[in-house]
Amino acid sequence: MKILVVGLGLIGGSLCKALKKYTYHTVVGCDLNHDIENAALRDVALDEVFDGNYNGYDLIIAALFPEATERFFRDHASEISKNTLITDVCGIKGAFSERMKNIAETNGLRYVGIHPMAGKEFGGYYNSTADLFVKANFIIAPFEDSREEDTELLRKLASEVGAGKIVVTTPENHDKMIAYTSQLAHIVSSAYVKSPELGLECGFSGGSFQDMTRIATMNERMWTDLFMQNKENLQYELDTLIKNLLKYSDALKNSDADTMRALIAEGRELKEENLRHRVGQPN
């Protein structure tokens, strides 16, 4: 296949590196920053830099923020060869994917979104790596009327770059699940660092503090965009968490050790059950 990757950030750059490392596909890339295009060429993350002609690709992957993804396809869909499969890697699907599908179909293209569940707390090409997707979960979110062969092509691609569990689900279910597994975690991490004790923690913390706060470095533009496009699901998860946290707070307030013990035991049992389901799933 001839693949165009638009945007050579953490995900786009890693995809290019992985495709070059693990497959024989031809990888073409572009980035607004030409220094990064040159770096990617030097790193042999690309076969060539994009020359401005959108014809002749089997797959075009936009690895941009949601808003930029939509703008890119709105601006260029008419220049792409008919019947090309286009995709995006955004952490939002739902209504966003509907709009992408409309752009695609209006221009005689096909669209199925993907979401590799891989990332790092710092973005950008210079943090990208060929092994970012190895053993990571990988979500493909076709519509009911998407072609089976498109989903299969993306599933094969995910498998080629090393993905662990590959899940095919609806755009709506993607958003519901991601609100809990990813977006809520980012909000918690961001809120966690706002204690007055943060400035004094050095020397007083173990692995759990690092785990809780690692992703607080997220990019506010991208994540605000993602949160706002998934408002209802995220609101539900956040309010559920707050409601649960208040139970622990009440147990403390009432010096109620029995309730506290029951709350912790319930969490332990749920996590143990969760771990049993995940045997063989490293992520």
Place this chain on the structure above:
Amino acid sequence: MKILVVGLGLIGGSLCKALKKYTYHTVVGCDLNHDIENAALRDVALDEVFDGNYNGYDLIIAALFPEATERFFRDHASEISKNTLITDVCGIKGAFSERMKNIAETNGLRYVGIHPMAGKEFGGYYNSTADLFVKANFIIAPFEDSREEDTELLRKLASEVGAGKIVVTTPENHDKMIAYTSQLAHIVSSAYVKSPELGLECGFSGGSFQDMTRIATMNERMWTDLFMQNKENLQYELDTLIKNLLKYSDALKNSDADTMRALIAEGRELKEENLRHRVGQPN
């Protein structure tokens, strides 16, 4: 030195293994479970199993839950050679340490508490390892009138088993900091797994979900004990977090992207500042 380690769980077992691996101290250990004593002997984690005679030790380390630690010293302090230094590894100091100091002084012993900031999401001797403390933070919590030489002895021991940053602080400050860096993280993790979406997350999660929920497997007896002994500090941290989470919730409710962006940016800046302070600190 001749050191007695009472309780061969994750921390006690790891301490014995580390002392045998990295030092020439004589290590004696005991556990209520004799199979574990025998396993520790076979693993060369001990020079010998405790014979019931508390005389002749330079240092006695209780590696037990807080309540059991207190009971152990109450029951046996009178049998220990006068002037022996005793310590504990509990994640609580404050009033607990006051009581320990009283037991010690009543019996002609000396007491200074320690708290190695190392652990795993699963406890017990069979998860213990000689390298548990390598590069970990290590807190020593003497009183104002504790002898400098006792603190120095414990500092040297921490250094011998590989500790990274070794912090000497008051028992009160220990509890204030630990409420934020450790106890709050455990409550969040425990509450995080209580979403109805938990049972469906397999395949939909990345590293952030794992980070958030790893420690939800904590032991409810030990942590209830720790939480209840540090109620005020923990309540403050938990309520601060809930208050901050509500700001994100309100921004969602009001579809207020500007406020959301500002909240995330504030968190990012705080975490970046925190990381700058931590250069060279792996934990």
